[in-house]
Amino acid sequence: MTVPLPPLPPTVEDEEYRPGGRDMVELLTEEHDQIVALCAELTDETATERRSQVAQILTATVARHLSGEEQYLYPTVREALPDGAALADREIAADSELLRTLRELGGTAPEEPGFARLVAELTGGLRRHAETASKEIFPALREVASTAELIRLGNRVEIAEEAAPTRPHPGTPATPPWNRVVEPALGVVDKVRDAVSGRQTYVEDLTPRPEA
Template identity: 30%
Template sequence: MPDTDTPVTPGPEEDVVDLLLAQHAQIEQLFLLVVGGTGDTRRDAFDDLVKLLAAHETAEEEVVHPLARTLPGGGGDAMVDDRLDEERQAKETLQTLIKGGVDADGFDTGIVLLRDAVLTHARYEERYEFPQLRQHVPVDRLRSLATAVRAAEASAPTRPHPSAQSAKGNLAAGPVLAVIDRVRDAVRKPADS
């Protein structure tokens, strides 16, 4: 079984695209554990999935998407707007699943629909956004962006917040939401044990 608790750590030669691709693979593994798991294994995998998705999308919204908007060719805005719409829909679905919990009626259907939407979103990034980044952004900048993504993830909320879905929104509300989420997580952890 993969170690899903250990975050993907960028190496000195890893760039932001490598990091995000590794996280996409980790997200896919977590979905497998949630869909195929039961009891505490399922619950723990879902909690890990929620935290990774929240941090991953926040970092993309703060670091990657703003850069993608500036890429030559004029398609950056439409490409990013499509990805943001997909992310907003996924966050809304994820919020519903969180509220009900893994034992709720409809969770099985909801998690499969979320998985399909998230993995389709990831494939669009991999097919359209990431190649554009690699083509137009210098390698050293892509490497430094891996560090920027890590920093954004460290201060990101641990739950989805569809209303904070832009670089400005995340930077303004993200730290406050992150504190609230982390307090909520700390309070729930002993109760769940």
């Protein structure tokens, strides 16, 4: 095994064994594409009500995504890649800035002057985040990790994201073991607030765009 993984129950000793689930690199790449697409809707050409809904869903989507990466992607990068520690530290610091911007965006209405500035800042940061992953991190991980390892990590990322916060919490621990304790606890609180307020948090909740 080349990549550090959480303990697992015994499995068949077969090098060709492929566990069920999604490859972490494929999963996170798809999420990056989804996030960038959401950013593209936060322009003046989009109706105010929809921009508000998209911003709300983008916030929850990014919060879950970053939580999953910090719990499993970056620890793997840190241990498996030659320059992994510096790379992980750099990306975690950038994530904190993204969360701070998301938190500020959450308190700004689309019609307010600062909204466009925050969207531009957030979009630039998220595009950089996705590009760094696609060019620096993911190709390097594919060189050192087996398909089975990446699928097992992908399964853990999906579980972590489902339990993750739906709001930005930039001051919380960003590395294991404490983030794996704190994030699910904050996730419970956020989900209760979402249920009480009727807040939408998934891309599937977006109302269809009106026909042109």
